[in-house]
Amino acid sequence: MHGRLTALLRVTLVLVFVLIVWGGIVRLSGSGLAIPDWPLAHGKLVPRAQPNVLIEYVHRVLAMVVGFATLAAAVIVFRSPFWRPRLSRLAVAALITLAVQVFLGARVVLDELPVDRVVAHLVTAFLFFAILLRMLLVARDLEDPAGASPAAASGEAAAGRDPGTRRGIALWTRVAAAAVLAQAALGGWVASSGAALACPDFPKCQGMWLPPMTGLIGIHYAHRLGAYAVVLIVLGLLFRAAPVALPPRARWPLRISGILLAAQFLLGVANVVLRVPLPVSAGHLATALILFGTLTVASYELSRA
Numbered sequence: 001m002h003g004r005l006t007a008l009l010r011v012t013l014v015l016v017f018v019l020i021v022w023g024g025i026v027r028l029s030g031s032g033l034a035i036p037d038w039p040l041a042h043g044k045l046v047p048r049a050q051p052n053v054l055i056e057y058v059h060r061v062l063a064m065v066v067g068f069a070t071l072a073a074a075v076i077v078f079r080s081p082f083w084r085p086r087l088s089r090l091a092v093a094a095l096i097t098l099a100v101q102v103f104l105g106a107r108v109v110l111d112e113l114p115v116d117r118v119v120a121h122l123v124t125a126f127l128f129f130a131i132l133l134r135m136l137l138v139a140r141d142l143e144d145p146a147g148a149s150p151a152a153a154s155g156e157a158a159a160g161r162d163p164g165t166r167r168g169i170a171l172w173t174r175v176a177a178a179a180v181l182a183q184a185a186l187g188g189w190v191a192s193s194g195a196a197l198a199c200p201d202f203p204k205c206q207g208m209w210l211p212p213m214t215g216l217i218g219i220h221y222a223h224r225l226g227a228y229a230v231v232l233i234v235l236g237l238l239f240r241a242a243p244v245a246l247p248p249r250a251r252w253p254l255r256i257s258g259i260l261l262a263a264q265f266l267l268g269v270a271n272v273v274l275r276v277p278l279p280v281s282a283g284h285l286a287t288a289l290i291l292f293g294t295l296t297v298a299s300y301e302l303s304r305a
Helices: 001-028 051-079 085-108 114-142 163-193 215-241 248-273 276-305
Strands: none
Touching: 001 051, 001 114, 001 163, 001 276, 051 085, 085 114, 114 163, 114 276, 163 215, 163 276, 215 248, 248 276
């Protein structure tokens, strides 16, 4: 019976991941206003099948499914004396974030894609993903108390001998996750403002190492500077954590984050060199979200250990 919630949360989390990446495809393909009304689509429940319209309509259908799945998860939490004590606050946070996200999604369409609302919509989506991910992690540990024990696996007992170091690494991990979120917001700003090719060369911008931080060039180069900052923060985290005995459940997300960081940097460079092809841009967004989620998992595991 308890497994129903964890299974539902896993499915919902995958759907949210697809929804966020598909939202990037909507933006990058220029389909954001293919359906200019809301909640109907050209005044109908099902619009005519046209490429851009279908891209936007799939995004709306995915959002609706995610909404119902989140409501179902919240109902399970509130009706169960087993889940309610530990998950009710996260469920409320998920519902509030979902409501804000629906409102922002509607305003993005009805206000014809203002940059500030597009960026807010993206940031809220990342936060919603993080809340659902934490719900899943807590539910998993409640279902398997033995596996959640700090000494459940080799190396976890040793990690507990230096709680100050562990807490420092946990804080650094949260800072890294926040940096990735801020960088994703800058990326959304670049894409929605039309600044993606304001610096068509790499590593320089318009042939300069330090271009004027104004207009579209300033927006684009701010994203590049943010990328360098994320690289330094995550690499600093990995070097700091390397010699410390950490729980395996925290160690592996940190190792994976290093691989994701390298992939993300290469995708960012490819975006510029190849002039923003849709598959590369979608992959760039997807990798950012996975990196954010991986750091969120590591932070949770370090705090729990």
